Amino acid sequence: MKSRSGIQVMAGLIGMIRPLLSKMCLAVLMGCVGNLMATFITVLGAYGLTTLLGLTGGLKLSVIFTLLAVFSVLRGILRYAEQASNHYIAFKLLAEIRHQVFAALRKLAPAKLDGSDKGNLISIITTDIELLEVFYAHTISPIAIAIITSLFMSIFIGRFDVRLGFLAFVFYVIVGAGIPLVNGKLGSALGGQYRKQYGGLNTAVLDNLYGMEEIIQYQAKEKRLKNIEGYTDSLEKVNSRLKSNEAVQRIVTDAVILFAGVSMLAVSMNLYWDGTVSFNAVLICTVAMLGSFGPVSALSALSNNLTQTLASGNRVLNLLEEEPVVEDVTDGAAAADGVIAAEHLDFTYSETDGSTCHVFSDFSAEFKPDRIYGILGKSGYGKSTLLKLMMRFYETDGGAITYGGKNVNEINTEALRRHISYVTQETFLFQDTIENNIKVAKADATREEVCAAAKKAAIHEFIESLPNGYDTKLSELGDSLSGGERQRIGIARAFLHDCPVIFLDEPTSNIDSLNESIILKSLYTEKQGKQILLVSHRKSTMAIADTVIEMN
Numbered sequence: 001m002k003s004r005s006g007i008q009v010m011a012g013l014i015g016m017i018r019p020l021l022s023k024m025c026l027a028v029l030m031g032c033v034g035n036l037m038a039t040f041i042t043v044l045g046a047y048g049l050t051t052l053l054g055l056t057g058g059l060k061l062s063v064i065f066t067l068l069a070v071f072s073v074l075r076g077i078l079r080y081a082e083q084a085s086n087h088y089i090a091f092k093l094l095a096e097i098r099h100q101v102f103a104a105l106r107k108l109a110p111a112k113l114d115g116s117d118k119g120n121l122i123s124i125i126t127t128d129i130e131l132l133e134v135f136y137a138h139t140i141s142p143i144a145i146a147i148i149t150s151l152f153m154s155i156f157i158g159r160f161d162v163r164l165g166f167l168a169f170v171f172y173v174i175v176g177a178g179i180p181l182v183n184g185k186l187g188s189a190l191g192g193q194y195r196k197q198y199g200g201l202n203t204a205v206l207d208n209l210y211g212m213e214e215i216i217q218y219q220a221k222e223k224r225l226k227n228i229e230g231y232t233d234s235l236e237k238v239n240s241r242l243k244s245n246e247a248v249q250r251i252v253t254d255a256v257i258l259f260a261g262v263s264m265l266a267v268s269m270n271l272y273w274d275g276t277v278s279f280n281a282v283l284i285c286t287v288a289m290l291g292s293f294g295p296v297s298a299l300s301a302l303s304n305n306l307t308q309t310l311a312s313g314n315r316v317l318n319l320l321e322e323e324p325v326v327e328d329v330t331d332g333a334a335a336a337d338g339v340i341a342a343e344h345l346d347f348t349y350s351e352t353d354g355s356t357c358h359v360f361s362d363f364s365a366e367f368k369p370d371r372i373y374g375i376l377g378k379s380g381y382g383k384s385t386l387l388k389l390m391m392r393f394y395e396t397d398g399g400a401i402t403y404g405g406k407n408v409n410e411i412n413t414e415a416l417r418r419h420i421s422y423v424t425q426e427t428f429l430f431q432d433t434i435e436n437n438i439k440v441a442k443a444d445a446t447r448e449e450v451c452a453a454a455k456k457a458a459i460h461e462f463i464e465s466l467p468n469g470y471d472t473k474l475s476e477l478g479d480s481l482s483g484g485e486r487q488r489i490g491i492a493r494a495f496l497h498d499c500p501v502i503f504l505d506e507p508t509s510n511i512d513s514l515n516e517s518i519i520l521k522s523l524y525t526e527k528q529g530k531q532i533l534l535v536s537h538r539k540s541t542m543a544i545a546d547t548v549i550e551m552n
């Protein structure tokens with residue numbers, strides 16, 4: 001994973017604002033005017049005091065009270081408008097980022113999902129993107145507001161004496177930039193660590209939810225609880241360190257602001273004794289100094305949440321910039337009928353821990369039309385990998401895969417996959433009706449076509465026995481069905497798709513012998529005009545194969 005500096009992450013995130021730049025500028029303008037009005041409410045109080053004391057340069061009390069009323073009302077209105085604009089921008093951008101993330105995942109899949117830490121991926125899609133709301137709604141605009149208002153107040157105070165204006169500017173920089181940068185540098189590693197461990201906790205929770213039956217069956221509750229507790233304890237330790245940093249930063253910020261007020265009073269009094277400035281300048285400059293730290297102290301407080309926000313931003317940017325294992329061919333040839341050939345294949349998997357697993361070395365095989373090919377072998381010998389290479393989920397390291405003499409890398413990827421019905425080991429079922437789950441393979445299929453496919457997959461009678469038949473709605477992930485029933489729905493999809501090429505990866509591993517024989521008979525009947533590759537580690541499944549290729 002690429003690690004960016006905080007400035008690089010912010011630059012990457014800010015680059016996404018361009019479509020909404022005009023609204024962001026409006027929000028900044030309203031924020032600047034609103035914050036200056038809030039500051040000048042206290043400054044006007046100082047002017048009122050100088051008027052009551054009869055000092056020169058004071059304003060009339062009627063003018064002061066009028067301005068106080070106007071500033072108080074406008075401050076509230078502008079504050080609301082600024083926040084509304086910032087949140088509008090933030091939610092618009094989050095929606096756009098989600099679109100970009102899912103578009104990136106479509107390009108990265110299926111290889112990205114095949115070996116990825118899914119809990120971490122879910123964390124990026126959900127909480128990491130949500131945290132970016134803090135950046136867009138509460139970071140960009142406040143930074144711009146703090147810079148503009150600080151410059152304005154430095155000039156205002158500098159009108160009484162340049163040295164006072166410079167002193168104010170120095171303290172604005174310390175509070176608004178110095179403290180946040182130091183705090184961000186100290187906490188950046190912790191922020192990244194927190195997001196990574198949070199993703200790990202997500203993965204552990206998902207594992208426990210999906211494996212609840214096994215946990216109960218094998219009395220593994222204590223071990224799994226300890227696993228979760230390990231993640232939560234580590235997360236809590238990192239969170240405690242972040243909170244400790246936050247407390248120290250708050251104390252330092254308050255101390256510097258107090259010191260700034262004292263320094264302004266001391267320097268301005270010294271200038272007053274020298275006859276350089278009047279006493280009302282001492283009072284106004286000191287009050288203006290103490291009352292104008294709102295925008296820059298907000299930046300200082302932001303640095304606490306910003307460590308996690310920037311860590312989340314880095315993870316999102318990494319996902320958006322990640323190069324796919326396989327680039328889809330969009331301008332290639334149409335998928336061709338004819339012999340499918342694996343020619344001198346070499347392939348090595350890269351594991352997530354950096355290690356490699358060699359799968360194929362100079363492997364060759366041919367698959368002709370109108371035949372069923374059985375691919376037999378023990379687990380780990382590359383049976384499933386061969387199908388994934390033929391689907392072009394991965395690139396070969398050497399050799400080639402051809403369809404009708406055309407290299408798979410020269411065939412339009414979308415057309416290639418439309419040309420193939422692929423039944424994987426794990427059939428994913430959507431939280432929808434059984435009919436719609438089968439119609440994933442052909443959205444415009446009629447009920448008759450769905451029933452015909454279900455009969456070939458030996459699942460029709462079971463569906464009909466349900467109270468709502470094909471309109472039965474499945475629970476999340478299809479957990480209301482057995483493994484065999486899920487597999488048969490996956491096979492029904494393949495029959496409904498009705499492609500010239502069918503890949504079946506352990507299609508009957510969870511199916512009883514009676515239903516297996518029905519499915520295999522259907523496959524044998526369907527083989528005319530098709531190429532069927534049947535992967536299995538069971539020899540009984542190979543009974544219908546015209547040719548069996550053993551991988552060992």
